[in-house]
Amino acid sequence: MNTKPLIYVIDDEAEICDLVCQELERYNFSAQAFTTGEQALLAIKKQLPSLCIIDLGLPDMDGLSLVKKLFDDKKIGVIILSGRNSLPDKVLGLELGADDYISKPFDPRELVARVKSIIRRIVVNESPITSLHTASFGDWTFEQSTLTLANNKGDSFMLSAAETEILMVLLNAPRQILSRERLLSEDATSFDRSIDVRMSRLRKKIEHDHKNPKIIKTVYGAGYIFTLEVTWQ
Missing domain, CATH: 3.40.50.2300 (Response regulator)
Structure with a gap:
């Protein structure tokens, strides 16, 4: 094989x-x-x-x-x-x-x-996940095994690998300021706008008003912060 x-x-x-x-x-x-x-x-x-x-x-x-x-x-x-x-x-x-x-x-x-x-x-x-793999925050849940983001209104989105990587970093460090370099992780060599584009895609999915985000906020000069409490199951 x-x-x-x-x-x-x-x-x-x-x-x-x-x-x-x-x-x-x-x-x-x-x-x-x-x-x-x-x-x-x-x-x-x-x-x-x-x-x-x-x-x-x-x-x-x-x-x-x-x-x-x-x-x-x-x-x-x-x-x-x-x-x-x-x-x-x-x-x-x-x-x-x-x-x-x-x-x-x-x-x-x-x-x-x-x-x-x-x-x-x-x-x-x-990969098979033996630990906690479903994150809940606000009206949303994220199922890591299927890369599916869903809310209690019935909206559902499948995330790309790049979106998932950024979201997972945010979900594992809620209410902490994360630098652009930390969010890019291994892709720090990617062109400069890539983090902005991926963040914009995430915000369009989970924010009520993506132009005035409340869940993923920009901390100017420092990075981003995920503002909600996250629980894992």
């Missing part, structure tokens, strides 16, 4: 696909390459990968549409690898559910490091 994490590389440049696949396989990943979004979607129906690396400039569809589809339909880690280096593309990619965004040209070793970080999150989140 193959226990190597499966990574799909989706890029219309065959040279990029070969380079990324070779580098991933050097570090004990199993990698498959696809040059169109449709090829990748057909493969995903047959075998679900742990993570997809997606170029935005695909010949048959916009890579951002593929990112959204994967986040809405499947629970797959996503890294965007693109020559589109504008801040709006980066922010939109993260808002649609991508876990990270790397611009071309890129260092293959950095890409592998980012892949490892996301895979570690996914493995932790999918």
Whole structure:
């Protein structure tokens, strides 16, 4: 049985696909390459990968549409690898559910490091949990085993691996000021806006008014604070 994490590389440049696949396989990943979004979607129906690396400039569809589809339909880690280096593309990619965004040209070793970080999150989140794993705060509960955030009004959201990592840090240190570096954890090399985008996504889900947050407050010059009491079951 193959226990190597499966990574799909989706890029219309065959040279990029070969380079990324070779580098991933050097570090004990199993990698498959696809040059169109449709090829990748057909493969995903047959075998679900742990993570997809997606170029935005695909010949048959916009890579951002593929990112959204994967986040809405499947629970797959996503890294965007693109020559589109504008801040709006980066922010939109993260808002649609991508876990990270790397611009071309890129260092293959950095890409592998980012892949490892996301895979570690996914493995932790999918591992059997023998201790307390359901957090309650205010009107909300978070089920760690399914990455599901739900409230008593019937609203329910599935969080991305990146959102889950930040929320777990907050839930395990309520009413403490946490620095941006602590929240980014292993992803401290991610571009500077990534923590703001992920925090914005969380606030849109749990805050009554995300522009005037009461649960996750910004402490200017210091970081963030989770204001509610948290109980675990």
